[in-house]
Amino acid sequence: MTKFLASLAAMLLLAGCSSGSDSGHTQTLSVAATAVPHAEILKQARPILAKEGINLDIKVFADYVQPNTQVLEKNVDVNYFQSKPYLDEFNRQHGTNLTVVTGVHIEPFGAYSRKIKSIDELPDGATVSLPNDPSNGGRALLLIAKHGLIVLKDPNSPISTPKDVIANPKHLKFRELEAAILPRTLDEVDLALINTNYALAAGLNPVKDALLIEDKDSPYVNVLVSRADNKDDPRVQALAKALTSPQVRQYIEQQYHGAVLPAF
Missing domain, CATH: 3.40.190.10 (Periplasmic binding protein-like II)
Known part of the structure; x- marks a missing residue:
């Protein structure tokens, strides 16, 4: 009986640990993005975040509407697909208040x-x-x-x-x-x-x-975007830091040869 109770206690402990890990979605950050180059750039930030215990869940979309909608509906934490003027116009049209976290790159149109x-x-x-x-x-x-x-x-x-x-x-x-x-x-x-x-x-x-x-002076910087209520979330700020890191800058410069330019 003692062995049985000990085993049961161990199982419950493991279950508790597992549940804590799953509910540790607080350590998962979801981001909506278009495939190229946004999702590709995000993949370079993933190992940087992993060192901080954050799992970056990249969700790829093919259009320019869903990423903002998904963030507003809290299905996704942040998005990375749009320029600042596009975001401004989206907010104006929809009466929303999505917020720029940081600028990342320019895609000359x-x-x-x-x-x-x-x-x-x-x-x-x-x-x-x-x-x-x-x-x-x-x-x-x-x-x-x-x-x-x-x-x-x-x-x-x-x-x-x-x-x-x-x-x-x-x-x-x-x-x-x-x-x-x-x-x-x-x-x-x-x-x-x-x-x-x-x-x-x-x-x-x-x-x-x-x-x-467009030339390099284009005002259409592609930005990482969040809701106002989660802009200061440590996970969001960690992603912003990773996307503007020397590692990501080097990747953009070497991968796209001027077709995409770092904005930081």
Whole structure:
């Protein structure tokens, strides 16, 4: 009987330890991200966090809506997929208060084509595809406006739409589509304005393949985002520190060769 009770006590102790470990989801940090380059960069932060006893659970999404929704609904702790202007516009439209934890990298936005080899070859009446969300659509228009293809009503507005084009000397025709499918339009349009994460996922090299590309002074820094109520969580701050570490900087520089630039 004594041996039985001792064994039972040991089993209960082990069960208690196991339960504590499982409920130790407090030591797991979940992050929503798009696949390239965000999830790839997050994987470099994972071993850094592991040394601090934090398991980084990376959840990959293919669109620009779910990552913010998942954080707001507390299904995910933080996300890493968007630029600061995109976040600002999302908060404005939805009356939310998602918060920047830290800036991590810049993805110079580019214009691509399979029909022309130089922007000077863009024909009159050309069809141009661009993102249909206000932030990235405005970013696309700012890029082509900077290179003289159009004139915008407000040349500094990050949320311009085709309705804000006041001069269009080449009579460009705009197709506004979901950002994720823009690489698939390259065979159908004369010019496609594509976010770098989707360009990379489609096998495009922004440095070599883009006919137009933002410079390093782009304000569209990709950021780690949390809710206001968990921004100061030690796990979140540990991820912010890991994403801006020398190890991650070296990875970005060596892996993307200028297609993605550290913002720290």
